[in-house]
Amino acid sequence: xxxxxxxxxxxxxxxxxxxxxxxxxxxxxxxxxxxxxxxxxxxxxxxxxxxxxxxxxxxxxxxxxxxxxxxxxxxxxxxxxxxxxxxxxxxxxxxxxxxxxxxxxxxxxxxxxxxxxxxxxxxxxxxxxxxxxxxxxxxxxxxxxxxxxxxxxxxxxxxxxxxxxxxxxxxxxxxxxxxxxxxxxxxxxxxxxxxxxxxxxxxxxxxxxxxxxxxxxxxxxxxxxxxxxxxxxxxxxxxxxxxxxxxxxxxxxxxxxxxxxxxxxxxxxxxx
Numbered sequence: 533x534x535x536x537x538x539x540x541x542x543x544x545x546x547x548x549x550x551x552x553x554x555x556x557x558x559x560x561x562x563x564x565x566x567x568x569x570x571x572x573x574x575x576x577x578x579x580x581x582x583x584x585x586x587x588x589x590x591x592x593x594x595x596x597x598x599x600x601x602x603x604x605x606x607x608x609x610x611x612x613x614x615x616x617x618x619x620x621x622x623x624x625x626x627x628x629x630x631x632x633x634x635x636x637x638x639x640x641x642x643x644x645x646x647x648x649x650x651x652x653x654x655x656x657x658x659x660x661x662x663x664x665x666x667x668x669x670x671x672x673x674x675x676x677x678x679x680x681x682x683x684x685x686x687x688x689x690x691x692x693x694x695x696x697x698x699x700x701x702x703x704x705x706x707x708x709x710x711x712x713x714x715x716x717x718x719x720x721x722x723x724x725x726x727x728x729x730x731x732x733x734x735x736x737x738x739x740x741x742x743x744x745x746x747x748x749x750x751x752x753x754x755x756x757x758x759x760x761x762x763x764x765x766x767x768x769x770x771x772x773x774x775x776x777x778x779x780x781x782x783x784x785x786x787x788x789x790x791x792x793x794x795x796x797x798x799x800x801x802x803x804x
Contacts, residue, residue, distance in 0.1 A: 562764040562772070567756050570773035575780065577626050578633030585637030586659065596638055603635030604707070614774065621770035628774060632781045643721070643792045652795050662787040669783055673750045684751050692751060695744050721789060727797045735793045742786040749779040
């Protein structure tokens with residue numbers, strides 16, 4: 533079987549091939565609807581735990597650092613576990629959804645609190661607005677893919693993969709520096725409202741990263757289609773759903789950052 537290499541390491545060819553080898557030959561084949569259903573279930577889990585994360589950190593703001601660390605470790609642990617055992621995705625994909633949803637909800641609460649301190653109010657809060665943007669971006673990606681407007685060759689996938697690796701390295705560096713109290717101005721979110729050259733550059737950077745994340749989702753959709761057409765077993769649907777969820781979490785996170793930056797620059801909807 534030869535399938536397109538995805539920029540998402542979760543959906544790399546070798547990993548899915550391993551999942552297929554581990555599955556019983558008698559299994560029914562995977563379907564796109566099966567992958568969509570399992571992805572939707574994971575998104576539902578993330579939403580529920582996101583609401584919990586928002587409430588818990590709102591009541592105990594000091595827990596944010598711990599939540600951040602737990603989410604980071606959980607994402608790495610699940611990723612490494614599935615790298616060796618793709619068949620565990622049926623259990624680990626919902627766990628990943630729960631931890632990342634809790635983390636994103638906590639971040640949304642903190643960003644809402646910063647905006648409130650600046651006298652800025654957003655209808656529905658950052659969490660809801662980011663969710664709407666994520667749905668919109670996902671639908672746009674699906675339309676572009678299904679219409680044939682975007683298809684990736686091996687060369688195109690390699691270029692996108694290089695961009696993803698570069699972004700991942702910069703974010704990892706920013707995370708490590710943050711542990712020592714060092715911030716990267718154009719990546720770190722501002723705490724003061726107003727328009728400045730740095731604010732616009734930061735917004736542009738987040739916009740570019742969101743486009744890369746969206747293109748990654750399109751490529752993952754192509755990967756799912758090719759896996760289904762190649763006869764992947766039904767058990768691999770959880771693994772494919774996990775791969776899509778990784779891209780959706782990324783899109784949601786970048787959407788929150790963009791909304792926050794815009795609110796800080798323009799002052800949001802209403803001021804107290």
